[in-house]
Amino acid sequence: MGGPTGRLLSVSRTGGEKRRHALIEEAIRAFGRDGYSGASLEQIASACGIRKQTLLYYFPTKDALLEASLRAAGERVTREISAGLEGKETYWDRAEAVIHSVFRLAEQWPEFPMFIREASRLGPAAFEQLTGDLEALQHRAVRFLQEGMDAGEIRKQDPTFLLFQLYTAVVGSLTEASVLRAMIGEDKSRVSLRRREREVVTFVRSALQPPPAEA
Amino acid sequence: MGGPTGRLLSVSRTGGEKRRHALIEEAIRAFGRDGYSGASLEQIASACGIRKQTLLYYFPTKDALLEASLRAAGERVTREISAGLEGKETYWDRAEAVIHSVFRLAEQWPEFPMFIREASRLGPAAFEQLTGDLEALQHRAVRFLQEGMDAGEIRKQDPTFLLFQLYTAVVGSLTEASVLRAMIGEDKSRVSLRRREREVVTFVRSALQPPPAEA
């Protein structure tokens, strides 16, 4: 299932660089699907058509492969969100753009959100390698929420915690497919992903909304 | 770390039954902390003061141990939530009671929420073993949300999806500690768990709130 896919990461270079990127892509898939300890180097390598020892030529240890995957994933999601934010000015447009970017990424790369979650499971050290590039975006988001609160357009709350809640709402709705399936017996088709996005958008919108008429 | 703990599961029986429960408790801890494939039988057994082969006497395979853990965890969380709901009548009191029950369980058993998440990661089959008992509670919750919407006290939305969003908000805030740490450099003390609960309650309250004055 989920056969070979062409270039989900950045532009490919010559020779070995191309293989390097293919290995990272496959590693993100494997780590997301089976977890770090559940995925094996042989499996990742053979999915790229090579042997484990060749993989170890590119990445000397499993941990090095993880680190490279974390960095690449962080860069990818940063690029995706930044691109999605372009031209969006209002508070709500920007929030919706971020959600949409993440969902679109999840649609073309289903294991990606699970890899993010696995990174957070592996502890703060691993997660911070992922969020290196993302930090600037995070600070922008907190500032943005704070401004919205000051302007009375967003419910007043600790902006960092609010951002954290929004994170869990979006990532959770992408990674907890089993829960959703158990609740409504849903098959994980594209249609249901779209519907989930709509529901998350609605949910987030009402969570951000300021309380009614607090004179 | 996290030395021996006394009876987090149900009442203990005589002889082997007691050891059985201790093993399940430790398995939930280990599976939650290290994941299913990351946890080893030897480690679980020796944490209970016995050898791996003795564990295999109680549970013939690792998978059997997982199944027993899933069932036990499902029963435990069902019991906890049911007890917390007693005497709570208003919509909001009931929602808050559920959140509080889960947070209290997480406080005295930190690996528990991670085990729940691991169960959902292992696929629908595993997760359904966990939610067997929980199904009645889930249907009650959906009915409850629907009634609240009809009465105009809760924002109108698909009640099952809404419940799913609430699930991800609560479980996410308990399991994504690394994310929170990366955001605000927080240590995982008891105080911060309390604060997280307050934030979740606030978040959920505003998410449930109906839109202002839709005449």
Added chain:
DNA sequence: GGACTTGTCTACCAACCGGTAGAGAGGGCA
């Protein structure tokens, strides 16, 4: 006392895992 059950152990095993050593193929280049 002897059979049976229950619980725990030692001793192994095959499979798999991450990682090492080193050979060889092929191309670029002086």
Added chain:
DNA sequence: TGCCCTCTCTACCGGTTGGTAGACAAGTCC
């Protein structure tokens, strides 16, 4: 031609894992 560099391979290793076989001790029941 000969050298070097890049890439891929076969062969192997030590450690760990889930799981099996079987001995042994302590009741318990007849």
